[in-house]
Amino acid sequence: MCQTVDFTEAKAKHLAWKQTIRECLDGKTQMDPQKIVSHEHCDLGKWYYAEGKDLYGTLQPMHIFEIKHIKLHKIIKDVCMFKDMGDEEMAEELYEDLCATSDKIVQLLTQAEQLINN
């Protein structure tokens, strides 16, 4: 059961992040620059590198997750860069890419969770 809780929290933390980016694009909030640049310092990254990788890193979905998560943070950084540059169109285009990668990450976490629980 503990493992299920891990993944549920991980997905919730990730989805909260996506919402934060949306609010940032809408001008409703500012983001912590440290969290923007690092895939290791966001809540999901902290969870993964503190315990997730040791526990589940050998699972194929988690291996792909790590690659997608690093990419996600690169896109987040660029969304913010274009937003700061005033290029709303490019920021929104990249936000679409961010959402697609985010969906993939949730899918991979779910696959890993199912592998562990079955």
Place this chain on the structure above:
Amino acid sequence: MNSNFVRPVVIDEPLAWDKSTTITSKTDAFGTIDYVNEGFVEVSGYQDNELVGQPHNIIRHPDMPKIIFKVLWDNLKKGTNFKAIVKNLSKSGKYYWVFATFRVVLKENGTIDYVYSTRKSVDDLVINTYISPLYAILLEAEKKEGIEASEQVLNDFLNAKNQTYLEFIENILS
């Protein structure tokens, strides 16, 4: 290029892909891939870890004349965003045509920091009527006498229309 990379055998068939997909990539000043979007992964057939760190020409189709990429990079180096129609090579060996928009981000010293390209599908009629015949002539000139020859052919073609490549592309897509 990664020494483990094996260029696919070209299959002269169009790739079946979801034409509503937007394909995005980010490269550095040397054309090395920093990241690609999920659409790029799905259409090209390569995984992220096969693409990141590789030169973007990993997906260049051999039917593409080099002169088009020279014109592209000449513009990007000047800080000018660009558009091009490009035939790409998927991992399966099949081809897919795209209309690509390139946005350049410059460093403070005016050199290229990153290039973002967004690609969408392009109508077969445009390819068959305008692009394939032009690129075939350019490629033929290039194979016989090098890129200087294909540059001359391209310039003559565009001068006859009194258009730049960018204007030509925008015109046939309008």
